[in-house]
Amino acid sequence: MEKIAIVGGGIIGLTLANLLPPEKFEITLYDEPTGQATKASAGIISPWLSKRRNKQWYQLAKAGAALLPKLAQDFQLDEAIYRQVGSLILQPEENLAALTELAETRKIDAPEIGDIHLLSNQETAEMLPLLKPQKSLFITGGARLDGLGYLNHLKKIATDIQFHNEKVQIKNPETLLTSHGPEQYDRIVLAVGPHLKELSAPLNYQVDIRPQKGQLIVFETNFTSEDWPVAMLAGESDLIPFNNGKILLGATHENDANWDLEPTNAAFHQLTEGAASFLIQPEKLFQFPHSQRVGTRAYTSDFAPFFGELPDGIIVASGLGSSGLTTGPMIANLLANFLNNHEKKWDSYQKSLINYLK
Template sequence: MKLAIIGGGIVGSSAAFYASQHPEDDVTLFDDETGQATRAAAGIISPWLSQRRNKNWYNLAKSGAALYPSMINELSKVTETTCYRQVGTLLFKKNQALLDKLINLATERKQEAPEIGDIALLSPEQIKEKMPLLTPHSSALFVSGGARVDGRLLIEQLQAGFIAQNGTLIKQRITSLTPCDNGYRLNLTDGSTQTFDKVIVATGAWLPELIGPLGFEVDVRGQKGQLAHFQTKQNTTNWPVVMPQGESDIIPFDNGSLLIGATHENDQNYDLTVDNQVVAEMVESIYPLAPSIENETISEVRVGTRAYTSDFLPFFGEIPELPGLLVASGLGSSGLTTGPIIAKTLIDWLYGEVSVLQPENYTTSPYIFKK
């Protein structure tokens, strides 16, 4: 099989890595890196404390978190992996009653998701011991299975693993794709053309650009997200991810690196410019819990575009009218968690292998329809 994967974010890069484990096939990944959500992402992998009610979404996110250790293990056999660490998640709530409710939910969910790890209520003193950056005035819930992944590093390492397994990476945009006798013809920005038997379109928020011209309405829109990076002198490597009340989280990485974010700017769609005022407000919202952040300087602001559907649910699979053409999009604000399991499910489907997810729960038809 000659397989093309368009889009090298988390979905496309994981799909490329898994597909290249089939050495009999010829796999090419195309990516132009514009506005990529994955590179801008905060990197929180901790879905079990979410109060979203949709069961299919939770099942997807739970399975996504569970897949990470094995995917990183497989990747480590062919390349370096420094992108992922299970450091635990600390979650704050407005009052003790809400925390108690969440502890019950986590305990119940642990029965089907043992990867959640230990569940504990920590006092302000215990929190301070775990994370000296914080000055907490209340208790918080801690789950030890929570992880953080550096989206930039992850896709670099997945792509390195893909190349090590003989995959071909082409850093170019696909300007259009058309069905042809034996599959699909792809037009590249340099004017050249390539033909493939099967195609996976993993272009995130840009899915409508490629599928729309084939006569389809695509229910996907872009949402701007900004995130602030701090390079501190603190020993951050084993600090947990912190989810305070409100929109902004604190995500520590190795060697003093700290992210604060992110914004969810619906009215800004595909805009990729830094808005200093919005970023300042986001960082200030953290001061009550982490006052010393005020003394640190932002070293970089990351801006990315999330893909959303009207009902905020992701979808993936084959478009029935276009046999051999698979898509995935609408991963929203949890795509770092769900991206690898979506990619693996698509590759399992292509190779006729059994998957842990039921693809019929995530079909494209509510989101992609003939005009």
């Protein structure tokens, strides 16, 4: 039995814990969830039309979006947690033809995009009745993932894993400092999002990672929203409908807020104003009771994630930024293959680790 400690119970930590075979690994997961990104996230899985030029990131995000339906089956996620409802992309009309062409090109090596339809004004409004009649692009492979629901489900099915709700520190590559004193492990995995810098400092690592505050609004409506697609509006205000009338509007990307977790009125106004011009009657949505969610993302200088094994044997994964629900499960899958089968098949998915961690 290999004794593994996973520090961090977000999407990477919990997916990894569930992918490792319990007959080979004795797993302990430590998580202190204040500010955790996964539980605060919006839930959009639709990376194919991103304008980002980083080829490795695209390969990783594409592979992550393709892996999720398989994980949904393996982990028996119900449709309230993960569902391919499709994504509607709303852009100025003159951009839609080029976007459709891009979707068709990307589909050649990403068939999971599904069907691609240019929708008329009427068809868009029928698909998501909160929207004004306007043209849009619809891709059927887009999905939504309820981050908190996913984590709760994974904790429930991980009966062989020991969970500790506490903040730990690292003493050396085999030892964690816990509330029960020092604990020894064969392997330590650090999946702590933006906290990697402070956590790895005692081992003299310098990490290119920063915290980014993200806020979104949760509206509790009486709409029958389960079948509605995700709507990716131009700007930061995307609409993510979940079951039971829950509609998310988000999210902000605040690089100067450090670790602040307070919801702000400025974010509420920014997000509602950003969405208003796409909605048929904004008050129809904004009148409902609402709350705000805040989380801290981790981002690197080139906004790309990094993961892998350090020379001292520690495993790290961080820097997932605003697409970590999409890339996180794939990173966990690659790390599980490494730990289980010693396969390091990640060169095409990221730049060398040395770019981010010295």
